[in-house]
Structures are given as structure tokens and as C-alpha cells.
Amino acid sequence: MSTVREIMHPGADCVRTEETAADAARLMARLGVGALPICGKDDRIKGMVTDRDIVIKVVAEGRDAGTFPAGDLNQQEAVTIGADDSTDEAMRVMNEHRIRRLPVIDGQRLVGMVTVADMARTMPEPRVGELVESLSEA
Incomplete structure (x- = not known):
């Protein structure tokens, strides 16, 4: 059985709570990603x-992305997975919480991200199909 550490994208970046929505958007654009962890x-x-949070909570509401705190964009307490947890556990967590991207921690430190695409490359097709079906209902 493989671990999350073996399939994750190492070295995930995060936006700081004291930064702005514009900072988060620029970091997403630079990294070519649609989601980021928020770190204190x-x-x-x-x-x-x-990116959807920024559009819905900032742009659509007519707020200034340059002053809107990134820390106010978080949806809820972050769901994470341990780097040494199994990929089966990561699949279970992603299914349970209906999330496509899962921050990976070692202790309390962010060390990477695991995505549905990572799962698709490493898990048996029926399991990945179940995950994609679950996420499609979200």
C-alpha cells in the first residue's frame, strides 16, 4: 500500500491570512493552480x-481584492491528510468531504498537496471512478 507522501506534489505554497485576495489570485496565477491553503x-x-471563492466572495460582491483579507476567504477548518497516511485513507477523506485537493501535513507543517489527478494515476480505476462520481454530486 502506498503512502500519500509517495504520490503528493511536494512543497505546496500557501497564502498568508494577512495577505489579500489579490495576493492569493496572483499566487494562483503564478503557480497555475485553482486552490491554495491559507496559512497563519x-x-x-x-x-x-x-479561485471560485475569490470570484464569489470578492469580485461578485464588489469588494476590493487588494484590501480584502485572504484569511476571510477560508471556507471552514481545513481538512488535511498526514504525509505517511495511506492513499486509501486519502481517498476516504476526499470522498467523505467531497474535495478535489487535499493539503498534506507532516506534524503541523504543510509539505505538499494531493489531488484527484494524483489519485487517478495511482489508484485502481473503480476506486477513482467512485471518487469522481462523489465529487460530481458536490
Whole structure:
């Protein structure tokens, strides 16, 4: 059985709570991603922000992305997975919470991200199909 560490994208970046929605958007654009963890001054994950969150909570509401705190964009407490947890456990967590991107931690430190695409490359097709079906209902 493989571990999350074996399939994750190592070295995930995060937007800081004291940064702005515009900072988050620029970081997403630079990295070519649609979601980022939000980290506090203590380097712990406080939540996740997606490009959709920025559009719905900032742009559509007519707020200034240059002053809107990134820390106010988090949806809820972040769901994470341990780097040494099994890929089966990661699949279960993604299914349970209906999430496509899962921050990977080692202790309390962010060390990477695991995505549905990572799962698709490593898990048996029926299991991946179940995950994609679950996410499609979200």
C-alpha cells in the first residue's frame, strides 16, 4: 500500500491570512493552480481558498481584492491528510468531504498537496471512478 507522501506534489505554497485576495489570485496565477491553503503566522493551515471563492466572495460582491483579507476567504477548518497516511485513507477523506485537493501535513507543517489527478494515476480505476462520481454530486 502506498503512502500519500509517495504520490503528493511536494512543497505546496500557501497564502498568508494577512495577505489579500489579490495576493492569493496572483499566487494562483503564478503557480497555475485553482486552490491554495491559507496559512497563519504560525505556519499552520487555517483553511483553503479557491479561485471560485475569490470570484464569489470578492469580485461578485464588489469588494476590493487588494484590501480584502485572504484569511476571510477560508471556507471552514481545513481538512488535511498526514504525509505517511495511506492513499486509501486519502481517498476516504476526499470522498467523505467531497474535495478535489487535499493539503498534506507532516506534524503541523504543510509539505505538499494531493489531488484527484494524483489519485487517478495511482489508484485502481473503480476506486477513482467512485471518487469522481462523489465529487460530481458536490
